[in-house]
Amino acid sequence: MTEVNLVEAVNLALAQEMAADDDVLVMGEDVGINGGVFRATINLQKQFGTTRVVDTPLSEAVIGGMAIGMAAQGMKPVAEIQFMGFIYPTIDQILNHASRLRNRTRGRLSCPMVLRAPFGGGIHAPEHHSESTEAMFAHIPGIRVVIPSSPARAYGLLLAAIRDPDPVVFLEPKRIYRIAKQEIEASGEALPLDTCFVLREGSDITLITWGAMTHDTLQAADALTEEGIHAEVIDVATLKPLDMTTILESVAKTGRCVIVHEAARSGGVGAEIAAGIGEKGLLHLLAPVERVTGYDTVMPLYRLEQCYMPDKQQIIEATKKTLEFV
Amino acid sequence: MAVHKTTIKLTKAHRIRSDTSESVARFEIHYHRCLNAEGLPVYSLSEVASDPERLARLYRAMMLTRLFDTKAVALQRTGQLGTYASSMGQEAIGTAIGTAMRPDDVLLPTYREYAAQFLRGVSMTEILLYWGGDERGMNYQQSREDFPISVPVASQTAHAVGVAYAFKYRKQPRVAVCILGDGGTSKGDFYESLNIAGVWKLPVLFVVNNNRWAISVAREQQTAATTLAQKAIAAGIRGEQVDGNDVIALYDRMRLALARIRDTHEPMLIEALTYRMCDHTTADDASRYRPDEEVEAQRVYDPMHRLKRYMLNNGYWDEHKEQQLNKACIDEIEAAVKAYLETPPQSPQSMFDYLYEDLPDALKVQRAHAAGRKRDD
Numbered sequence A: 001m002t003e004v005n006l007v008e009a010v011n012l013a014l015a016q017e018m019a020a021d022d023d024v025l026v027m028g029e030d031v032g033i034n035g036g037v038f039r040a041t042i043n044l045q046k047q048f049g050t051t052r053v054v055d056t057p058l059s060e061a062v063i064g065g066m067a068i069g070m071a072a073q074g075m076k077p078v079a080e081i082q083f084m085g086f087i088y089p090t091i092d093q094i095l096n097h098a099s100r101l102r103n104r105t106r107g108r109l110s111c112p113m114v115l116r117a118p119f120g121g122g123i124h125a126p127e128h129h130s131e132s133t134e135a136m137f138a139h140i141p142g143i144r145v146v147i148p149s150s151p152a153r154a155y156g157l158l159l160a161a162i163r164d165p166d167p168v169v170f171l172e173p174k175r176i177y178r179i180a181k182q183e184i185e186a187s188g189e190a191l192p193l194d195t196c197f198v199l200r201e202g203s204d205i206t207l208i209t210w211g212a213m214t215h216d217t218l219q220a221a222d223a224l225t226e227e228g229i230h231a232e233v234i235d236v237a238t239l240k241p242l243d244m245t246t247i248l249e250s251v252a253k254t255g256r257c258v259i260v261h262e263a264a265r266s267g268g269v270g271a272e273i274a275a276g277i278g279e280k281g282l283l284h285l286l287a288p289v290e291r292v293t294g295y296d297t298v299m300p301l302y303r304l305e306q307c308y309m310p311d312k313q314q315i316i317e318a319t320k321k322t323l324e325f326v
Numbered sequence B: 001m002a003v004h005k006t007t008i009k010l011t012k013a014h015r016i017r018s019d020t021s022e023s024v025a026r027f028e029i030h031y032h033r034c035l036n037a038e039g040l041p042v043y044s045l046s047e048v049a050s051d052p053e054r055l056a057r058l059y060r061a062m063m064l065t066r067l068f069d070t071k072a073v074a075l076q077r078t079g080q081l082g083t084y085a086s087s088m089g090q091e092a093i094g095t096a097i098g099t100a101m102r103p104d105d106v107l108l109p110t111y112r113e114y115a116a117q118f119l120r121g122v123s124m125t126e127i128l129l130y131w132g133g134d135e136r137g138m139n140y141q142q143s144r145e146d147f148p149i150s151v152p153v154a155s156q157t158a159h160a161v162g163v164a165y166a167f168k169y170r171k172q173p174r175v176a177v178c179i180l181g182d183g184g185t186s187k188g189d190f191y192e193s194l195n196i197a198g199v200w201k202l203p204v205l206f207v208v209n210n211n212r213w214a215i216s217v218a219r220e221q222q223t224a225a226t227t228l229a230q231k232a233i234a235a236g237i238r239g240e241q242v243d244g245n246d247v248i249a250l251y252d253r254m255r256l257a258l259a260r261i262r263d264t265h266e267p268m269l270i271e272a273l274t275y276r277m278c279d280h281t282t283a284d285d286a287s288r289y290r291p292d293e294e295v296e297a298q299r300v301y302d303p304m305h306r307l308k309r310y311m312l313n314n315g316y317w318d319e320h321k322e323q324q325l326n327k328a329c330i331d332e333i334e335a336a337v338k339a340y341l342e343t344p345p346q347s348p349q350s351m352f353d354y355l356y357e358d359l360p361d362a363l364k365v366q367r368a369h370a371a372g373r374k375r376d377d
């Protein structure tokens, strides 16, 4: 057992998988001697050398595209984009190529790559450093979008992402990179992709979330427990493809649901989940599905950041509103 | 050319082709400098060098910027400012740009060109508001057409090309001046912008602030090209290098470049060679990746020191003037800091007020919700 925080868990998973598999390579801006601006790749270059831990020139479009070429050759590149705000030049490559290579070639070529990026607000970062645009990726057929929300899930899901034979966009909630340490068993065992994690069982309402908001949602659930309200908390973890089975089972049990995400409301992944519940779970619902989300605004600079971010209080209020619905 | 003996019999045509190959393109990059590190002239100097008032203005802009950077870092360290990118040691570049530009030109800066921005009339309070997490710091009260600081590296190069297109379209004798870093020259945006500026002959000046580092990635890891200036050549654009710590050389070259661009509508690129004397930003610790000795060895090239020595040598400057200037700059900075610290935060609903010209109905409920939010300050 080792005690690590979320970013250390990322580092641990990278180090172990690189040691276990020569085809795994880490690349990105400042990932080498600097260990990444959040230190997710710290010491890796020392351990694995400059051909396996590669500082790239400042070229996101090529980082994304090069990973595809490497992956088609059977390597397993783990490319880091320094902040999600700078991931957009890779979208051409991810959308037009990574997501489709297998399909275009009827399986002749594939793309086992991982694109990692820290995302989300709440750390008083400069402009363009705090957005949550996971829904843009979740809209792309043919890729996986995975977001861990604890050290153990960061470790297990990153291992799974690297081993996965298809492209994975792995988004790391930087607000909770260092918020807490957790004992994890670094046994090299991956966690399953494509499944939600039920973090807490409860019978009154289902709270569905991912990323850093998992933390606030669990706190809200704690506070609600004190008032005798038992919330089931689900960490979606893989946003694409969505595990509606777990979500629908929970909603069938509780009949009420609040979806929480930091990203802007319209077109967010919460909308997809709500639609899925509407399609298959409508008759179990005792109240309309509520969403607690960021606003449909540009992410404000940090002085107003807290006014943008959904918070524990909003989750509690939405829960009560849902429970009071008759 | 000797024909290598081979078992394959070469045809006559083959031999003629290889014999007649000729060089079809060649290029040279010139490096410009006026003063050496000790402030002694190395080449003939322009009239600026014998104009004490203009020299003093250049010196003032550098001093103001340096003291501002020092203050801003101190504010960050004491929790009164967010992450901040200092321009320590690189003040000459922005100073030359800002001094050479005409008011109706348009500047498209990165986050390390405060000297240029201040000379354009952007206030220190605005820059502090920006790094202090307040969008109003981008609503420049002067130089209203200038772009705000561009954080996504090199993305501003494309905007510069668009601004230049508008100038040319309207037959205006104006220039778009775009600054980016050495790291930025690795991005596709940059190459694509150079290419279009070249093929359409647009009035844009690209200034590459080559401070040798892009966070922890050294210039040598960024490109195998000998100079960054030569990247312009490939796009059919003139490119040159200037000592980026020599404000007189920079100012001369910028003025010449701007005049030429205004005249001919041909774009240009100037690579200014300098050194990042500070951490990348206050969130960075450069000692992790670059040796202190490298930084120390750069101190002798300090741009302020160089100009000051030159002015002292020529009797244009003295310690009394230095102290007066220092005090004036500090007073100005203190006033700007005070204004910054006293600026009340925006309302939460202000998030919605500049999204569109008119707020769509669909967003009015959200705006009302935000209005009820509490700030944490």
Ligand SMILES: Cc1ncc(C[n+]2csc(CCOP(=O)(O)OP(=O)(O)O)c2C)c(N)n1
Binding pocket: A029, A058, A060, A082, A086, B112, B151, B152, B153, B154, B180, B181, B182, B183, B184, B185, B209, B211, B213, B214, B215, B276, B280
């Ligand atoms: C497109 C993009 N990728 C990554 C970043 C993160 N980042 C900020 S500054 C920087 C290095 C820039 O180096 P350079 O262009 O040389 O400018 P300097 O900071 O040295 O002035 C990086 C990688 C960014 N802002 N934009």
Ligand SMILES: [Mg+2]
Binding pocket: B181, B182, B183, B209, B210, B211, B212, B213, B214, B215
């Ligand atoms: Mg640089």
